[in-house]
Amino acid sequence: MSLQAILGNFALILFVLTVVTGVIWFLDVFFLAKQRRAHANVALAEYDARNARLAADGIKPDASGRAALEAGILRQPTWIEYSGSFFPVIALVFVLRSFLYEPFKIPSSSMVPTLLVGDLILVNKYTYGIRLPVINKKILDVNDPKRGDVMVFKYPEDLSLDYIKRVVGVPGDKIAYKNKRLTVNGKALPYAQLADYLDEGRLSYSQQLTENLNGVAHRILNDEGAPAFASNERNFPGHELCSFNAGDFACTVPPGSYFMMGDNRDNSLDSRYWGFVPDQNIVGKAFFVWMNFGNLKRIGSFQ
Known part of the structure; x- marks a missing residue:
C-alpha cells in the first residue's frame, strides 16, 4: 500500500x-x-x-x-x-x-438530483453486514443490497477511493440500458416526466424524470445532447457477461456482485465503464444528509 x-x-x-x-x-x-x-x-x-x-x-x-x-x-x-x-x-x-455510522462528503455531481455536491451524508455500516474495520472483511451477514439502494463502496479500480452510486442490479439480474431507459430482467422500468432540472452551478437545464426501481421512486437526470455512454467495449472483470452496441448495453450481474449507476445518468462514471462492484467492496448504505453548509434545507433523509 x-x-x-x-x-x-x-x-x-x-x-x-x-x-x-x-x-x-x-x-x-x-x-x-x-x-x-x-x-x-x-x-x-x-x-x-x-x-x-x-x-x-x-x-x-x-x-x-x-x-x-x-x-x-x-x-x-x-x-x-x-x-x-x-x-x-x-x-x-x-x-x-x-x-x-460513517460520515462522507459528496465530491461530485454524479448523484444529482438525489445528492448534491457538498452534501455531508451518513452511511449505515451494519445494514449490509458487520465487517472488520480497515480490511473490510464481512464477519456477519445481515441484509443484502437491494435495487434502489444508494450505496457507498470501494472503487474497484482503486480501493483507496470511496464511491457512491445507486444499486440497479443485484446478483443474477439481467440489466439492459437502451435509449436512456433501464430494463431489469426483461421488464422496462416505469418513468414519469418532471420539470427540467436547473443546475445552478453550470446554469444549464437537464431533463428530469422519476424512475421506479424495485418500488423505490427517485429522480434521475438525462442530458438530451449527450450519448447514453461511450459505447466502446470495456475490459473490466466480468465484461464477457455484457454486450455493447451503439451506446446501449446489456449485462448479466455475476454472483456476489452489483451493478451501480449514478442518478445523473449522463454525468456519471459507473458500472457502465468500470464494471461490477464485488460484495467485499461494500462500505454501507447511505440514508441521511446531516449537513450542507451551503444549503441547510438539504438536511434530512433521501431516497
Whole structure:
C-alpha cells in the first residue's frame, strides 16, 4: 500500500491511533502508575523519617512539602496524560465509525438530483453486514443490497477511493440500458416526466424524470445532447457477461456482485465503464444528509 493510500485511509489511521493510545493507557493503568506509587511511597517514607529525626532533635519539621512531593512523583508524564485522555474518545469514534455510522462528503455531481455536491451524508455500516474495520472483511451477514439502494463502496479500480452510486442490479439480474431507459430482467422500468432540472452551478437545464426501481421512486437526470455512454467495449472483470452496441448495453450481474449507476445518468462514471462492484467492496448504505453548509434545507433523509 502506497503512502498516499495510507494517508487517505482514515480508518487505518484511526485504528493505529486507537491501538497506540490504548496500549499506553493500559501500560499506565496496570504498570507505570503502580511504579510511580511505589516510588512515591519510598520517597514519602524517607521524608517522614527525616522529619522524625528532626523532631527527635528538637527541631520542628516543615510538613507542608509532603503533599507536593507526593503529587510531583505521581504526576503522569505529559505524553501519557494526553494519550490517556484521547484514548476513550478515539476508541469511541473508531467503534461508531467502523460498525455503526460513517460520515462522507459528496465530491461530485454524479448523484444529482438525489445528492448534491457538498452534501455531508451518513452511511449505515451494519445494514449490509458487520465487517472488520480497515480490511473490510464481512464477519456477519445481515441484509443484502437491494435495487434502489444508494450505496457507498470501494472503487474497484482503486480501493483507496470511496464511491457512491445507486444499486440497479443485484446478483443474477439481467440489466439492459437502451435509449436512456433501464430494463431489469426483461421488464422496462416505469418513468414519469418532471420539470427540467436547473443546475445552478453550470446554469444549464437537464431533463428530469422519476424512475421506479424495485418500488423505490427517485429522480434521475438525462442530458438530451449527450450519448447514453461511450459505447466502446470495456475490459473490466466480468465484461464477457455484457454486450455493447451503439451506446446501449446489456449485462448479466455475476454472483456476489452489483451493478451501480449514478442518478445523473449522463454525468456519471459507473458500472457502465468500470464494471461490477464485488460484495467485499461494500462500505454501507447511505440514508441521511446531516449537513450542507451551503444549503441547510438539504438536511434530512433521501431516497
